[in-house]
Amino acid sequence: MHLPRVLTLAAVAATAVAAAAPPQPTPPLRVTAIPEARDDFQKNEAVFTAWLGRQTGVPVVLHLAGSYEEALHLLVSREADLGWLGGVTTVQVMTQTGGRVHPIVIREKDREFKSYMIAASSLEARSIQALRGRRFTFGSPLSTSGHVMPRFFLLQQGLVPEKFFGSVAYSGDHKKTVLAIASGQQDCGAVNYKVFDQMVADNAVDPAKVKVVWTSPTFVDQSWVAARDVDGRLGPGVLQKITAAFLALDASRPEDRRVLDILKTERYVEAKSEWWRGVAAALSAVKLPAMP
DSSP states (O other): OOHHHHHHHHHHHHHHHHHHSOOOOOOOEEEEEOGGGHHHHHHHHHHHHHHHHHHHSSOEEEEEOSSHHHHHHHHHTTSOSEEEEOHHHHHHHHHHTTTSEEEEEEEGGGGGBOEEEEEEGGGOOOSGGGGTTSEEEESOTTOIIIIIHHHHHHHHTTOOHHHHSSEEEEOSSHHHHHHHHHTTSOSEEEEEHHHHHHHHHTTSSOTTTEEEEEEOOOBOOOEEEEETTHHHHHOTTHHHHHHHHHHTOOTTSHHHHHHHHHHTOSOEEEOOGGGGHHHHHHHHHSOOOOOO
16 A cells, blocks of 8 residues: 555656756757868857857857768768758759758859869960860869869860870869969869969969969859758757858848858858759769779
8 A cells, every 4th residue: 555655756756866867968060061161160160150059059060071072971971960062062962862951052152153274374375275285183073163064164165184185183172273283283274263363362372373274154053051851850940040040141240241251252142952953964964083
């Protein structure tokens, strides 16, 4: 007849233990980005993660990828929830996840992006044809502006890089491409036009040593992509808060200006997946080199 009392005491004890247990930490929003963003994020990681954490109400951790391939892998394997990708990796992540990861916002300038074909000034080249037989370098194999789109546009002109140039290399990075040409290691190459223009503005390269020979037609490039199921891991409304946070950035507000400077833009607009159809078509026409 003492059984109810025993059960009551057990229930009270269980309640006390539960009350004394520390609350489970909120899982973080896991963010990654392509190598192009590395320098600015490394210098300003605390500013960016604090801003996004305030906007979403969850802690934010940043994992800067060492390559385009790594950034893509982190999102496909569910090790990242949000990522800054290039145009090609935006297409690939949509394809490889069946649309689970999709673009949510894009910088206005990325809707009309360009590549430069640059060359050592000493060559005195004024056209792509003048680069025949020269040492040429792309950036990363998965770079939109540093490889896929320039190769696509060359193919449209009937020029197969491996046959047209004397040699074809992959520097892995836009800045490395520019510096390889400036130092004489390569004669010419394809780069992101914004990176080259910024290096000239920052005196990181002497424009007397490297010149722009050709500018590509425009194409859609980088985006922020997010997992559609992020709310299931972090709580309802998080995906909408992420999107709203980027769209609400206002260059006239000093606190937002700091974030926009890190992201190298004036504003974001909402992205539509169909905008990358042109890049997808170029990617299907270009034979990517085998990955190590």
